[in-house]
Amino acid sequence: MEKVSGTKLVEDDQDIAELQRDYLELNEMNVNIVADGLVGLEEGLTGKYDLIILDIMIPSMTGFEICKRLREEVDTPILMVSAKKEDIDKIRALGFGADDYITKPFSPNELVARVKSHLNRFERLTKGPQSISDEILEVNDVRLDAKSHKVFSFDQEINLTTKEFELLKFLMKHPNQVFSKEDLFERVWGLDSLGDTSTVVVHIKRLREKIEFDPKNPVFLETIWGSGYRFNNN
Template identity: 35%
Template sequence: MQDRKAILAIEDDPELGSLLKELLETEQFDVTLATSGEDGLRDLQHTAFSAVILDIMLPGIDGLEVLRQIRSTQTTPIMMLTARGEELDRIIGFEMGADDYLPKPFNPRELIARLKALIRRVAMDQKTEASANNGDIQIGDLKITTKSRQVFAHNTLLSLTQVEFELLTILAGQPDEVLHKADLCEQTLHRKLTLYDRAIDVHISNLRKKLSQAGATSPVIHTIRGIGYKLTADNGLRA
């Protein structure tokens, strides 16, 4: 019998919280419902969850602060729930380490599909990490050690989210090649790219900032308008 995955839903709205719990339990998840950020953080101290569903608008500690505190100690996949039009919150959430977001009101089937994709990605990462050997990539000031999942830029260890690590590894593994944003979305977020979907753009922006802050001048991630991205370095080579 397949193990039931444990999900933490942090949602203060009683009606939506009950809906989430019922929906997820129907899909054979074990659900813990927290009605405040404080309760959610306490639950995380005692239980290893497969994923967290986090509402941005919470009483007391808001969702972004909860996200920051989770990311300071854990890499558990986090899906944010945001009200429509709160684009700034979504961007800040990605910058702070969220893996995905879903605007409210949401389609229940889409929530389940995205949640399962997040959990699958973690499982795939663990398998890749367990089987990786001598797959290091070095381009310019950048070095990626795939076995330990560490990234160094200009000899500085970068703190990357899972999505950022995967994006950078894919781009660095195919230097000078234009990679379509739709393909990057499927490879890293495990879902189809939708109209006005800027998730990949925000993750790329975060990568550029982190590389720049570390003092790395090479490689460079270029935007290919209307298509996607490519990573280049004049003196880059793949180890």
Template identity: 45%
Template sequence: MKNETILLVDDEKGLLKLVETILQKEGFQHIVLTMTAAEALTQISRRQFDVIVLDVMLPDMDGFELCREIRKTTTTPILFLTARSSDFDKLTGLALGGDDYITKPFNPLEVVARIQVQLRRQRMNRNQNETSVGRVFDYGAICINKDEGRITRNGTEVACTSKEFELLAFLCENPNRVFTVQQLYERVWGPFCNGDDKTVVIHISRLRKKLENDPKQPDIIVNLRGIGYKFIPPSMEGER
């Protein structure tokens, strides 16, 4: 039996039961079903979830707005599962803090596989935290503590999603090294995830807004046009 706790949020009871049944067959037993945003927020206030699967079209609140509310209190991975399939909707979901976006109709086994990818990545991070030391990148104004999963800017903690943190941590581990968008996607999201270049670009844009003095003229996460991105530690900006 798997110990992770999963929250499913959708106003279609049949869909909830379908996904729940598939997850149970895969060994997941701690599954909470909710049909409204209010119920979801209540559950999130009561316990810590390992993954949240979220519909966009809910009766009492837009799922994008719900994602924004969830991100005020937790970095738990959020997977959107929705009939809204336009590129604009997908980009909106990712920009607001979603970690993945699946459109209906869907293959239930694919949903389970996407959930397992998120959980596997979390387990790997926890194991690394238990065995690694000296995993603090302190650049004065900006500090990234991998052991605590915290980012601070000028002493104030910066709220970020799990994927934002993983992306920044990866870049910190490889300072001044250029990565293509595809390389970043494979290193952070995994080679078998379904996504596109926009996913990486959106996450970098969100990090810039949180870390750069001027996000439109970044000094830390810079873009080499036609090549890719690289992280320049603030204390080493002069080497750019």
């Protein structure tokens, strides 16, 4: 499949879309704009784009619906943009598989920083060379193959999004070490103070639902109250 070196921007407000495109193109990124949700979904499903930026309230279908449908078939980084500021909207977006969520109004420079971070990390994860020691990680009944991008829990292969995979890999490389939400956001997302640490909480919840035998009583991904999370290797 031919890869398009650029970003798919699904936004029906022309002024906002053009502002985002201008700032991204100033940073040497190609941007393709569509104003209709259904068209954005169809083009996003081709898997040709490096990153997808979704507004929530757009014609034909919502950004939530698009995100959920995209995540069923592609692991392209998805960044959601919305004027909705409630935590439930952020949690819902992340729950559908979005890698990040930005609330309007925002600084165009913040958008550029987040897009660059996701693009760089996705490229390293999918294309970058792996050392032999990093290729296979096995902790208890979880096995992660970095080279093939596969994860097995209790000998069953599970599907993870890019950020879920990267978060799990980081925790498995540091078994029994406790990391706060802020630590994990900085280490995995690489955005430090630009981000919302609720992203970490949602991704931990999704990982538990996929790798734990009983997500409500996790054995692998433990919560250390008042401190953070650790991957148990006992």
